[in-house]
Structure formats: structure tokens, C-alpha cells
Amino acid sequence: MRTPKYPILDDHIHIDPRNGKGIEAAKEYQRAGGTHICLVTKPSWSLGVHPTTGEDFNQVFDETLDIAKQIHDKTGLIVFPILGVHPAEITVLAERMSYSEAADIMMGGLACAAHYVAEGKAIAIKSGRPHYDTTKEITNLSNQVVSQGFRLAADIGCAIQIHAESGPCSDMVEMAKTEGLDPNKVIKHFGTPDTPLTPSLVAKHEAIPELCRQQREFTIESDYMDENSRPGAVIGPKSVPRFTMRHLEQGTITENDLYRIHMHTPNKVYGIDISL
Numbered sequence: 055m056r057t058p059k060y061p062i063l064d065d066h067i068h069i070d071p072r073n074g075k076g077i078e079a080a081k082e083y084q085r086a087g088g089t090h091i092c093l094v095t096k097p098s099w100s101l102g103v104h105p106t107t108g109e110d111f112n113q114v115f116d117e118t119l120d121i122a123k124q125i126h127d128k129t130g131l132i133v134f135p136i137l138g139v140h141p142a143e144i145t146v147l148a149e150r151m152s153y154s155e156a157a158d159i160m161m162g163g164l165a166c167a168a169h170y171v172a173e174g175k176a177i178a179i180k181s182g183r184p185h186y187d188t189t190k191e192i193t194n195l196s197n198q199v200v201s202q203g204f205r206l207a208a209d210i211g212c213a214i215q216i217h218a219e220s221g222p223c224s225d226m227v228e229m230a231k232t233e234g235l236d237p238n239k240v241i242k243h244f245g246t247p248d249t250p251l252t253p254s255l256v257a258k259h260e261a262i263p264e265l266c267r268q269q270r271e272f273t274i275e276s277d278y279m280d281e282n283s284r285p286g287a288v289i290g291p292k293s294v295p296r297f298t299m300r301h302l303e304q305g306t307i308t309e310n311d312l313y314r315i316h317m318h319t320p321n322k323v324y325g326i327d328i329s330l
Contacts, residue, residue: 060302060309061328063090063316064294065254066136066215066243066275069121070096074280079291080125087295090132090316090328092275093122094180094215095167097140100281105147108162111139115170134326137167138180138203141217144192145184157195161202168206177324179203182217182243200226204233204240213239213324215254222249239323244277244288252323257297258289263306271319274298 069080069091083091095118098105103113115137122133139160147156167179181203183196200216204226207214214235216226227237227250238252245253247261247270254273255262265272274297277288298316301307307315317328 065273070280086292111163141182208234266311
């Protein structure tokens with residue numbers, strides 16, 4: 055395989071050997087020109103885990119780290135694990151307990167994730183609130199979970215990816231500051247240009263050229279789910295390198311833009327070294 059000319063990072067991707075293409079999806083990404091990935095934990099239930107305590111999420115985190123090692127060993131891709139608790143866990147857990155108990159377990163899971171980051175096994179944590187219509191109780195409890203995530207990220211000096219409703223999530227700026235966390239260290243997964251947080255834009259987002267002209271700081275993701283039941287969702291594993299190189303070849307972004315997206319912004323936000 056040719057040595058890639060540019061560093062290419064997918065800021066939010068899932069690789070799931072249980073339910074999807076697994077390592078083959080990572081190989082597709084690499085063949086398209088990808089060099090680095092942020093491998094994000096999937097919901098507990100998708101890996102057959104049904105937590106009753108926060109510590110039960112360690113099973114999910116350990117499997118994510120094992121997948122990260124497999125990817126690196128079999129492809130040479132540089133993998134940065136991001137570990138956390140999917141915001142929809144509150145709805146799923148509440149089938150077996152109260153919403154308050156579910157939120158407590160989720161916060162316990164985030165504390166476990168933070169330990170992995172503190173030990174250098176992952177680069178960031180993940181949290182959020184439901185991106186679907188829900189009740190005021192669930193929203194309030196979910197915001198408590200998010201605040202716990204911000205507090206943990208501030209304590210250990212890491213970034214946090216947020217999975218939440220579409221739109222700016224502007225209230226999270228003050229939420230982060232209240233917990234001592236720089237809002238620039240909050241990455242809005244599946245972000246939009248209007249967010250005051252650091253957006254991670256899906257690779258096909260039409261605003262990428264304009265944001266580059268503004269020299270905005272953002273990252274790019276596929277949010278590839280790697281589930282055979284939903285092939286190619288959200289977009290396929292080749293998408294980040296393909297869209298990036300298409301923009302570069304068409305002149306809608308420059309080499310400097312590419313390096314800002316795939317190297318400099320991830321370094322600033324996560325503190326990770328992106329190099330070839």
C-alpha cells in the first residue's frame with residue numbers, strides 16, 4: 055500500500071466485529087487514504103452488556119480497547135479510543151429501573167471511562183443527552199450526567215465528545231465553564247456550524263468549504279455505525295478521506311485547511327499527535 059501523502063482523521067467512527075464489517079471496514083478506510091481514527095464506544099446493549107452498576111461499562115470499554123488493538127495490529131492505522139456512555143442509555147436502562155437510578159449508573163460509567171483516560175488508555179470521554187423527543191425529567195437528569203462528564207474531563211484534563219440534539223447546544227458553554235472545563239474541549243459530535251463548541255462535522259456537510267474560508271476550527275467524522283442491519287449508516291467508512299481529497303482536488307479547501315482539520319485542531323482539542 056502506498057504511503058499516504060496527508061494525515062486523515064475520522065473523528066467519530068465505530069468498528070464493530072460483532073455486528074458489522076469489523077476490521078474490513080477499517081481496511082476500507084485505510085485504502086481510501088485514512089490514517090488515523092477516533093474509535094468511539096458503542097451503546098452497551100449493542101455489545102450484549104446490560105449494566106446494573108457503573109463498573110459494568112468496563113466490559114464495553116475493554117472490548118473497545120481490544121478492537122482498537124486489532125485495528126492497529128492488522129492495518130497499522132493509529133487508533134485513538136474515546137470511551138463513554140451513550141445518552142440513550144437512560145431510556146434503555148429505565149426499562150429495568152427508575153430514571154434516577156439509570157442516571158446514577160451512567161455517571162458511574164463515566165467515572166470508569168475517566169479512569170481509562172487518566173491511565174492513558176483513551177484520549178477522551180463521551181457523554182450527551184437524548185437527541186430524540188423526551189420528557190423534562192429525562193432532560194434534567196441527562197444534563198446532570200453531562201455536567202458530571204464535564205467535571206471529570208476538567209479534573210483529568212481531557213476533551214469530551216457530546217452526542218446530543220441537532221443545533222448549537224449553546225447552553226453547554228456555561229455548563230462546561232461551571233465545571234471548570236474549557237468549552238473548546240467540548241466536541242459536538244454530528245455538529246453544525248452554529249455551535250459555539252468545537253464542531254465535528256459529518257464529512258459530506260456542505261458548509262465545510264465556507265468554514266475553511268473562515269479558518270474555523272473543526273474536525274470531520276463519518277459516524278459510521280458498522281452494523282450489517284444498517285449498512286453505510288451514517289455514511290460509509292471511506293467517506294472522510296474521500297470527501298477530504300475531493301475538496302482538495304476541486305480547490306474548495308487548501309492544503310492548509312486539510313492540515314488544520316486533520317492535524318492541528320485535533321492536536322489542540324485532544325492533545326494528540328497526528329503525523330505520518
